[in-house]
Amino acid sequence: MKELFRKKIILFLQKAGRKGMVARQLEAKCHVKGKDLSHYREAMKELQDEGIVLERSRGLVLTEAVGAYPAKVARINKTFGFLSKLGDNTEVFVPGKFLMGAMPGDIVIARPIPSRADGEEGEVIKIIRKSEAQFTGTVFYDNGRYFVQPDSLVKDLIALEKADGLVVGDKVLVEISKRGKRHSEHTAKVVSSYGSSLKASACAKSILELHGITPEFPLEVSDEAKRIENKGIKADEIEHRLDLRDMLIFTIDGADTKDIDDAISLSKDGENYKLGVHIADVSYYVRPKSALDDEAFQRGTSVYYADRVVPMLPKELSNGICSLNPNEDRLAFSCLMDISAEGKLLSYEFKKTVIRSRVQGVYSEINQILAKTENDEIKAKYDGCYETIFLMQELADILTKNKIGRGAPQIETPESKLVISDEDICVDVCNKTRGKSELIIEEFMLMANQSAANFGKLNEVPFVYRIHEDPAEEKIQTLKENLDKMGLPVPRFTEVKPYHLAQIIEKQRNTDFFPVVNNMVLRSMAKAKYSTEPVGHFGLVLSDYAHFTSPIRRYPDLSIHRILSDMIEGIPSAMLTKTYGQFAALSAQHSTDAEITAMTCERECEDCYKAEYMTSHIGEEYDAVISSVTEYGFYVELENTVEGMVRIDDMPKGQYEYDGFISLTDALTGKHYRVGDKVRVICVKADVSGGKVDFTVKE
CATH class of the missing domain: 2.40.50.640 (OB fold (Dihydrolipoamide Acetyltransferase, E2P))
Incomplete structure (x- = not known):
């Protein structure tokens, strides 16, 4: 009955058009009788809550009939906000005075207003559902x-x-x-x-709680993790596994890493390579519908900031029984690959194994070995591993060459290293460097990840893929226009391919423009996400890709471990589809959302710590590069990765005009500030709470 009334209400209001109908008139048209009144009111409430029907002082009207639309308040930033239209997610700019006090998460009715820019503008005319705010x-x-x-x-x-x-x-x-x-x-x-x-650590805690990220685990989850850790590994858990404890296997991670989820083995078989990527068998311990699994699903990922981590799994698992710690038996899920001398993947096999890592390798130490600058202590630690380490470099170089040959853009994503004192204060910020060993592990993980995706796709089972779709046409057009404005060469193409973006980057690789062009290309690309559809990965130029290698800290990896485990047990495809069809879809969507939330938190926390560091450097001068320009100033990035803003009010006096793209020009002197320009700046303000740093130009 309720659905019938929904249809009737919409039908009669459509006929009424912009004029609408008063409530009594609409009830009469719908033939609402006493016993039907509750169904009618329920239908009306739903339509109003969904923003389909709008109640005005003169009666009821379809929202679309008066040119309005339902939307969600996506975000608010001081003097303006953005709405996301329900249905198509179109973004609409709203000046602050037209927000009606709406808060992020509110569902509102809005209508268009004349726009001063290219994008769509609107004003809120009614708040129909209030968020927790x-x-x-x-x-x-x-x-x-x-x-x-x-x-x-x-x-x-x-x-x-x-x-x-x-x-x-x-x-x-x-x-x-x-x-x-x-x-x-x-x-x-x-x-x-x-x-x-004024303390970044306090601000970080507030950011985590605001986004629903909790360092503490529920008691039943912690208890379950402790029971698993205390049980240890029994003999009967090993007997049906491939025993690789005598194989030379070791891990390579950062010096402070405690949640070690991947280890490597490598040898030659004639001209070919036998590469083993051995991953912690987390799915063996975290069973479906357990308290641990429910909590891991909700968290979706571990969150890393400053020198801290909010783990997806309790430390008893993440740092304990699941972590591939040296000289301890560990249950693993291994991807065993045969790779040709040219770097072609010849075959792969997934096996449940038991391993024993020989060494807890550290990136910086391996880099010293590869550069032949290591000390005696490092030599002793890696005794017996040297041949394998140099073989790793040999294979990784081949794989990197192939990746570049496919046309994959070699985009750099600079990371910051924050140094935190014993007093919990950020005392230094610097650029985290990546050496050869980091690239080695990256290439080997890529091989295992594409093997997992290929295995899932070939068997046509529900799966969670890591996909990267083609860039949006309008973003590529903006990239072309900005490069042209900067006077930089733009490849001619109608349909963008990865190698086009690679060409743009490589032409600026050794120029002052590289950091800016690198970021411009990165922003022009779609964001990677999780999906049940194997559409491939644009940035890596791979038709098959998934995340298999980090189940301790990413739920999608744990998801496909669970699916792959049943596949190698010989479970029929029909049963796998029934078991994992809905699960894979839910995991993909929720994992994407969780990743976005985690990245937002990590960035906001990092900004607070950087601002805290800069509070001790007010008045100091820095070399900087202009990273972006707006009508109210420009943003700069320092060599140590700290970013901040130079406002027009803090620039040399002048009459500045914004070209709408990349530069501010003083109409009186002709002096311009353009994306990519180097400037000398002075730090004038650091707001720890807001994670913002302000600079002025040194005249």
Whole structure:
């Protein structure tokens, strides 16, 4: 009955058009009788909640009939916000004065307004569903009242309803308790307090909680992990596995890594290579529908920031029984590959194994061995591994050459290294360098990952693939226009291929423009995600790709371990489809969402720590490169990876005009500031709470 009323309501309101109908008239048209009233009201509420029907002072009307549309408030940033249209996810810019006090996550009705730019603009005309509306900020006290200054939400101070125990300057997580007609009229209550907003560690805790990331595990999850660790590995758990404990296998990771989930073996068979990638058999311990599995699914991934980690699995597993620690028997899931002298994958086999890592290798130490600069202590540690290490470099060089030959863009993604003191303060920021050993492991993981994806695809079973779709046409057009504005060569093409982007990057590889062009190409590409459809990976130029190698810290890897385990046990495809069809789809979508959340948290936490570091360097000069330009200033990046903004107000006096793309030009002097330009800047402000750094140009 409810569905019938939904159809009738929509039908009669469509006929009424922009004029709409008063409620009583619509009820009469729908022939609502006493016993049907509850069904009618339920249908009407659903339609209003979904933004299909809009209630106005003059009656009811279809939202689309008055040119309006339902949307979700995607984000708000001080003086403006963005909506995401329900249905097609089109993004709409909304000036702050037209937000009606809406908060991120709210479902609203909006309508178009004349746009001052190329994109679509709108205004909120009604809030139909209010979100929990949590945000972080700093406690202020003014004129006898406590307020919170949001970090990035709005410029207004928002009143706090209770003042018990509040300390001015503390970082807090709050939620709106009473809505006003504009943001400045809202009232909020404190959910959690973390200490001084001048400390990055306090700010990081608030960021994690805001995004629902919890360092602590529920008691039943911790208890289950402890039981597994205490049980250890029994003889009957080994007897049906391929025993590789006598094979030379070792791990290579960062010096501080505790969750070690991959190990390598390598030998020659004539001219061919026998590569083994041995991964912690996490799926053996984390069983479907267990408390551990439910928690791992919800988390989706481990979150790494500064010198800390919020793990996907409790430490008893992530650092204990699952971690491939040296000189300890460990259950593994091995991908055993035969690779030709030319680097072609000839065959692969997946086996449940038991291994015993000989050495806990460290990237920096292996790099010294490859450069032949190692000391006696390192020589002793890796005694017996030298031949394999140099063989690893030999094979990795071949695989890298093949990757470049496929046309894969060699994009660099700079990472920051944050040095945290014993007092929990960031005391240094530098560029994390990547040496040969990091590239070796990367190439070997790529081989195992594509083998797993190929195995899943060939057997036509439900699977979780790592996909990277072709870039959007409009983003490639923007890239071309920006390169042209910079006076840089642009390859001629109508349909972009990976090698086109590779050409753009390589032409600037050894120029001052490289960092900027590298970032421009990266931004022009689609974001990789998880999917049940094997559409391939644009950036790697691979038709088959998945994530198999990190089940301790990524749920999609754990997912396909579970599927692959049943495949090699000989479970029929029909049964696999029944068991994993829905599971794979849910895992792919949730893992993508969890990855986005984790990356957002990691970036925001890192920004707070960088700002904390810069508070000790106010007034100091730095060489910087302009990374992007806006109408209100430009962004710069220092050699140590710290990023910040130079506002027009902090630039030499002039009449600056923005070209809409890459430069600001002083109409009076002709002086321009353009993407890629080197500038000398002075740090003038560092906001730890907001994770922002401001610079001025040295004249």
